[in-house]
Amino acid sequence: MTIAFVVPRYGDGIVGGAETLSRGLAEHLAARGTPVEVLTTCARDHHTWRNAFPEGREVVNEVPVHRFPVRMRNERLFGRIQQRIDRGDPLPIEDQLAWVEESVSSPSLYAHLLRHREAYELVCFAPYLFGTTFWGSQLVPERAVLIPCLHDEPYARLPVIRTMFESCHGFIFNSPPEAELARRLYAIGDRPCGVVGYGFDPPPAPRPERFHRRHKLDGPFLLYVGRKEKGKNVPLLIEYFLAYRERFRPDLTLCLVGEGPIQAPRGSERAIRDLGYLGPEEKLDAYAAATVVCQPSVNESFSIIIMEAWLAGTPVLVHAGCPVTTYHLSRSGGGLAFEDYFEFAEALGLLLDDATLNGKLAAQGRAYVLEEYSWPAVMARFEGARERLRG
Amino acid sequence: MAEEPTVDVARLMEEIKERVRQRKASGFYSEEEIRRITRMELEVQEVLPGYRDELDFHLTTLNDIWDPREPEPITSHRRVVGPVLVALKRVVQRLGRPFIGLALARQARVNSHLVQLLNSFAPQIRDHLRELAHRLEQAQERMTIGYTEQQQRQQELFAQVEALRAEVARFASHLEDLAASRRLGELPPRPQVPQGRGEVDAAQYLAFEDLHRGVRAEIKERQRAYLAEFTDGPILDLGCGRGEFLELCREAGLGARGIDANPLMVEACRALGLDAEGADGLSYLQTLPDASLGGAFCSHLIEHLEPQALIALIQLAHAKLRADGVFVAETPNPVCLTVFSGAFYLDPTHQKPIHPQLARFLLEAAGFKEVTVKFVNPYPPEMRLQSLEPAWWMRRIELDYLDALNANFARLNDLLWGCQDYAIIGRKP
Numbered sequence: 001m002t003i004a005f006v007v008p009r010y011g012d013g014i015v016g017g018a019e020t021l022s023r024g025l026a027e028h029l030a031a032r033g034t035p036v037e038v039l040t041t042c043a044r045d046h047h048t049w050r051n052a053f054p055e056g057r058e059v060v061n062e063v064p065v066h067r068f069p070v071r072m073r074n075e076r077l078f079g080r081i082q083q084r085i086d087r088g089d090p091l092p093i094e095d096q097l098a099w100v101e102e103s104v105s106s107p108s109l110y111a112h113l114l115r116h117r118e119a120y121e122l123v124c125f126a127p128y129l130f131g132t133t134f135w136g137s138q139l140v141p142e143r144a145v146l147i148p149c150l151h152d153e154p155y156a157r158l159p160v161i162r163t164m165f166e167s168c169h170g171f172i173f174n175s176p177p178e179a180e181l182a183r184r185l186y187a188i189g190d191r192p193c194g195v196v197g198y199g200f201d202p203p204p205a206p207r208p209e210r211f212h213r214r215h216k217l218d219g220p221f222l223l224y225v226g227r228k229e230k231g232k233n234v235p236l237l238i239e240y241f242l243a244y245r246e247r248f249r250p251d252l253t254l255c256l257v258g259e260g261p262i263q264a265p266r267g268s269e270r271a272i273r274d275l276g277y278l279g280p281e282e283k284l285d286a287y288a289a290a291t292v293v294c295q296p297s298v299n300e301s302f303s304i305i306i307m308e309a310w311l312a313g314t315p316v317l318v319h320a321g322c323p324v325t326t327y328h329l330s331r332s333g334g335g336l337a338f339e340d341y342f343e344f345a346e347a348l349g350l351l352l353d354d355a356t357l358n359g360k361l362a363a364q365g366r367a368y369v370l371e372e373y374s375w376p377a378v379m380a381r382f383e384g385a386r387e388r389l390r391g
Numbered sequence: 392m393a394e395e396p397t398v399d400v401a402r403l404m405e406e407i408k409e410r411v412r413q414r415k416a417s418g419f420y421s422e423e424e425i426r427r428i429t430r431m432e433l434e435v436q437e438v439l440p441g442y443r444d445e446l447d448f449h450l451t452t453l454n455d456i457w458d459p460r461e462p463e464p465i466t467s468h469r470r471v472v473g474p475v476l477v478a479l480k481r482v483v484q485r486l487g488r489p490f491i492g493l494a495l496a497r498q499a500r501v502n503s504h505l506v507q508l509l510n511s512f513a514p515q516i517r518d519h520l521r522e523l524a525h526r527l528e529q530a531q532e533r534m535t536i537g538y539t540e541q542q543q544r545q546q547e548l549f550a551q552v553e554a555l556r557a558e559v560a561r562f563a564s565h566l567e568d569l570a571a572s573r574r575l576g577e578l579p580p581r582p583q584v585p586q587g588r589g590e591v592d593a594a595q596y597l598a599f600e601d602l603h604r605g606v607r608a609e610i611k612e613r614q615r616a617y618l619a620e621f622t623d624g625p626i627l628d629l630g631c632g633r634g635e636f637l638e639l640c641r642e643a644g645l646g647a648r649g650i651d652a653n654p655l656m657v658e659a660c661r662a663l664g665l666d667a668e669g670a671d672g673l674s675y676l677q678t679l680p681d682a683s684l685g686g687a688f689c690s691h692l693i694e695h696l697e698p699q700a701l702i703a704l705i706q707l708a709h710a711k712l713r714a715d716g717v718f719v720a721e722t723p724n725p726v727c728l729t730v731f732s733g734a735f736y737l738d739p740t741h742q743k744p745i746h747p748q749l750a751r752f753l754l755e756a757a758g759f760k761e762v763t764v765k766f767v768n769p770y771p772p773e774m775r776l777q778s779l780e781p782a783w784w785m786r787r788i789e790l791d792y793l794d795a796l797n798a799n800f801a802r803l804n805d806l807l808w809g810c811q812d813y814a815i816i817g818r819k820p
Contacts, residue, residue, distance in 0.1 A: 239431050333400040341428045342411040342420070350407070360398045 001121035002035040003386075006113070008104045008130045010040040010065055011053060017304060018127035018149045021174070021198045023063075025124075028199065028379050030062045037120075038065045039113065041106045041132065049073055049104045068109035078102035085154050096160040105131030113139050122389055124172065128164070129155060137168050144168045145389055150178050151299040151324070152185075153231070162186050170389045172196050172382070174302035177323035194385020198302055199378035200369055203311050208289035211282065215273065220352055221253040223290035223314075225283065225305050226297070228260030228274075233296035233319060235262060238272065240296075240344045245271055248349060257286055287312030291358065292335075292351045298322040307373060310334050310365030315358055317347055331372075334365020450513060457502040459495045462488070593655045596740075600632065603737055604691075611635040613768060614690060618643050620717050620816055623685035627711075629672040629704070630692035634660035641665065645685075650675050673700060676707040684711045690721045691812075693750075694741050701745070702753060709757045712819040718759060719816050720750070724766060727809040734811060750815040759817030766810035775808045776800040 005022045022038070029036045038060075044052035051069050058065050081099040084091055091099075109132060113123065117140045125133040128148035137144035146168045150156060165186040171193035173179040179195055182188060212218070222241060228234045234256070241254045242265070254272045256264070264272035278286060287293060293309035298321040306316045306325060316335035318325035326337050336351065338344035351358050371377070414420060420428075465480045604610065614636045624646030628636050631649025637660060640647035649667040651657050660667035668675070672692070687708040693701055708718050723730045725744035735744055747764045754762045778797040781790055 236432070243428060243431070329400065333398055336400065336404060336407065341432065342415070343407055346407045346410050346414075347404075350403075357398065361400070364397060 002037050002119055003029060004037045004039055004120045004123045006039045006109070006123060006125045006132055006136045008041055008049075008132050009043055009046060010038050010067075011044070011060060014044065016046065017302060018147065020304065021147065021149070021302070022124070022126045024199055024375075025196075025378075025382060026063045027061050028375055029382075032379065036063060038063055039109055039136075040065060040067055041070045041104065041109065042067045043070050043104065046104075066112070068106040068112065071105045071107055073102050073104070075102070085158065088154060091158070093160065096158050100131050100134045100160060103130050105135065110135055110139055117143070122169075122386070125168075128161065134160070134164050137164055141167045142169055145170050145172055147172045147174075148178070148182065149174060149301040150182055151301050152181060153299055156181075156185060172385055174198065175324050175327055177327045178301045181323070192385075192388040192391060194381060194388060196381045196385055197373055197378055198304055198307070199375035200307055200311060200373050201375060202370065203284055203308075206284045206288035206312050208285055211285035211289040214282075215255075215275065217253060217255070217273075217289070219251040219253065220249075220291040221255050221273075221289070222317075222348070223255050223257065223286055223293045223309075224296070225257040225286070225293065225308070226295075227258055228256055228262035230262070231297070231299055232260075233298060234260070236319075237294055237296040238262075238264065238268075240341050242268060242271065243341060244345050244348060248345065249352065252352070255286065255290070257283060284308075284312055287314055290314050292317050292348060295319070295322075295325055297325075300324045303328065306334070306365070307369045310362060310369050313359075313362045313366060315351055315361035315365060317344070317351065328368070332365045332368030333361065334368055335361050450509060453506050453509065457506040458499050459502065460488075460492045460499055593653045596653060597655045597659070599738075603734075604632075607633050607635060611639060614721075615639055616767070617688065617719050617721075617814065618645075620719055621645060621686040621688075622717075623713075623715075625684060626686040626688060627676075627679075627684055629676075629687065629689040629708075630695075631660060631665075631667055632656050632690070634663055634665045634667060636688055636690060637665040637667065638663065673704055673707065676704070676711055679711045681710050682713045684708075684716055685713060686717045686719070687712060688719050691723070693720050693745055694722050694735070694743070697742055702757075705753050705757045705759075709759060709819055714819055716819045717816065718754065718819070719814055721767070721812050721814045722750070724810050724813045726813075727807070727811060729770075729807050730811055747813050747815065750813075754815060754817040757817075758819070760820045762815065762817040765814045765816065766812075767814055768811040770808040770811065775804045 005026050007019055007022045009016070009019055010023065026036050026038055041049075042051035042053040042055055043049045049070050053067050055067055055069050058067070077098060081091070081095050081102075084095075085099065113136055117123075120140075120143060122145050123136070123140050123143050124145045124147055125137050126147035126149060127133065128146060128150055133146070137146060144167075146165065148165070148171065150173075155161060162185070165182065165188060168188075168191070170191050171179070171182065171188065173182065173193060173195045174197050176195055179193065224234065224237055226232055238254070241252075245252050245254075252271075256262075256272065256274045257276070257278050259277055264274055275286070287309050290309075291314070293305065293314050294317045295303055295306050296319045297303075298319050300322055301324060303318075303322075303325050306318065306328060309316050310332070316325075316329070318329055318335065318337050320326055320337040320339040320343070329335055329337055336347035338347050351361075415425070462484055465477050465484065605613075610633075617636070618639055621640075624640070626640055626645055626647040628634075628640075628647055628649040631637055631651050633656060634649055637647050637649045647666065649657075649660055649665060650670050650672050651660075651667065652669065652671055654669045657667045657669040672689070689704075693704070696704060705718070712718065722745050723735050725731070725735075725746055730744070735741055751762050751764060778800050779793055781793055785793065
């Protein structure tokens with residue numbers, strides 16, 4: 001029987017942890033001959049959620065993809081409720097439902113799910129926050145598998161989200177700390193679940209010198225890759241970096257790769273290079289060229305970034321407040337963690353000055369990814385989870 | 392390649408924390424710098440979702456709305472009459488403001504003082520509480536570590552007690568065994584062999600040896616290789632049998648004498664004009680003066696001896712040899728497994744096979760030097776498993792299978808059809 005993946009967006013050029021994860025799993029399942037299908041919307045952009053792809057069926061990399069149009073959204077209502085959630089205001093249930101409904105929703109996708117539910121062995125929904133996941137999982141709870149990509153944030157504590165978690169058949173988590181958080185927040189008891197994570201193929205040999213040349217970077221640099229937003233702790237990284245640079249290393253640069261609203265402070269243009277979105281090849285070069293890759297976010301369910309850094313041969317510096325990145329770090333020994341600025345400064349100094357240590361930590365990280373998160377290892381864990389979910 | 396030692400990140404993090412403590416203690420960071428960094432962290436973290444400081448949020452709100460005289464913005468959602476209503480309400484608000492202001496002035500002062508009081512104390516209390524919580528956490532951590540260490544120590548002690556208990560039990564059982572062995576005398580005696588039974592007739596054994604040991608000429612040819620080991624006589628051939636080696640010595644001009652317990656063997660040797668005597672090898676050796684022999688040879692003798700007799704033979708041979716004298720003993724090779732399906736158990740007088748490593752050890756223990764083991768008498772090639780030849784039409788995978796098969800054949804050949812005998816050779820220093 002078919003395994004369905006329900007994701008709000010799917011296709012080439014779509015960036016996002018849950019989207020990348022679902023796509024990787026779907027394509028590897030298809031390559032192994034498992035019948036698989038993706039149910040998604042026609043949206044490409046996660047700000048506007050405008051219908052951009054044509055409605056209907058297409059095949060993307062051997063995976064059948066069925067696109068349904070997005071229902072017209074009331075963005076203002078969504079924004080207003082979101083502000084109240086962010087502030088921590090108590091919210092009536094109808095407002096919570098309206099917020100879910102106005103995130104992104106597709107009634108024709110729900111109708112399809114209801115009509116064809118019997119054709120699916122399991123229906124995997126990712127990530128937990130969107131209307132497609134919320135309503136979809138409520139319609140087929142007996143076969144709904146949530147791939148939540150969960151981290152601790154105000155939305156995760158909404159009563160409607162709790163209801164959704166507690167009515168799903170089972171779960172696939174990205175890491176043990178994510179599973180622990182879910183057990184702490186929701187009464188999911190001994191529902192079947194598995195910890196699978198995302199898989200990686202060993203990357204081609206990077207060309208760090210090409211990156212140095214193209215961006216005229218001579219000295220050592222610290223790299224951040226990901227969305228530049230407060231939720232990812234980027235302002236903290238910028239503050240720490242500027243304080244460190246002023247006190248210890250005036251030749252150090254911080255490169256920011258990715259999109260998002262955060263801008264480097266005025267006057268720091270020489271110290272902070274905002275490179276925006278980079279293609280996969282150039283991103284790989286950037287990872288390899290960096291002396292250290294910093295992941296300051298405390299809100300992660302897996303962190304693809306630190307895995308990519310290790311694969312490119314660079315150690316990472318992570319925030320000690322993030323259970324997931326510190327979990328990977330403690331198991332791999334692929335970098336260091338900081339609790340505050342002073343530890344950040346010491347750890348960064350160590351990684352910049354001791355090239356041998358830098359190389360050893362990177363090698364430990366790389367070995368960890370190749371061992372734990374190669375596609376064969378990930379798919380073996382997925383098959384184990386599938387067995388349990390089938391009961 | 393040697394494996395690189397792994398870096399213990401947890402220890403490294405401890406070192407980093409220690410270094411931070413040292414730097415702070417040494418005044419590396421000024422008070423002002425620490426304050427600035429702490430403020431910066433608070434400012435940045437405050438805006439993170441999930442990390443909002445509720446006290447700051449409410450304090451900011453109170454600072455915004457403390458004055459009840461501040462007019463609320465007047466709005467209306469009605470399309471046509473809305474603006475009119477708004478204008479009217481504003482007029483009323485403006486007219487009433489002086490009176491309301493008077494009435495609320497006291498409340499405004501109360502609010503103002505309350506907010507100021509909160510502004511000056513609340514953050515301090517918050518920081519103080521944070522500091523206390525932090526200290527509590529540290530104390531708890533220390534207690535947890537202490538408790539874990541205590542438990543570990545306790546477990547170690549338990550383990551030691553268990554080990555001691557096991558040791559005592561072992562001793563007790565050993566004592567019981569000893570007591571039981573004392574009682575062994577009470578067990579039924581070994582079966583007594585009746586007088587005149589249990590011996591193989593000498594003539595029969597000679598015939599048996601002729602049948603199974605091999606043709607005399609063939610054995611003589613095989614033993615020819617040992618001649619090179621001996622440079623000087625006299626040579627004693629212990630268990631000389633049909634005298635093949637004695638004959639070789641005579642041909643090489645080396646003085647040699649054979650000893651055999653079987654009188655028919657001695658007779659056969661003498662018939663060939665060889666010097667042979669009927670005696671037990673060990674007893675005969677004892678009668679010889681020390682350092683009187685140039686060499687000692689025994690072919691297929693040592694596997695007939697009980698372990699103690701074997702050790703005594705080697706020790707005596709060592710004593711009776713001159714300096715630079717050589718001891719050579721040939722015996723079936725137990726490392727080749729088909730020896731057990733053939734030669735070894737064919738002979739009822741064989742005691743136990745002697746492993747080449749044991750033979751080497753016994754010679755070295757007796758004082759022999761330059762001890763070597765030579766594997767001899769290989770099975771003829773036609774008895775071994777034949778390797779398969781590749782054919783031109785075979786595919787790569789078939790050739791790989793063929794290679795694997797032939798490699799397996801070679802291993803089996805070594806194990807099953809290697810050398811039937813070996814010789815242990817030692818020199819007295």
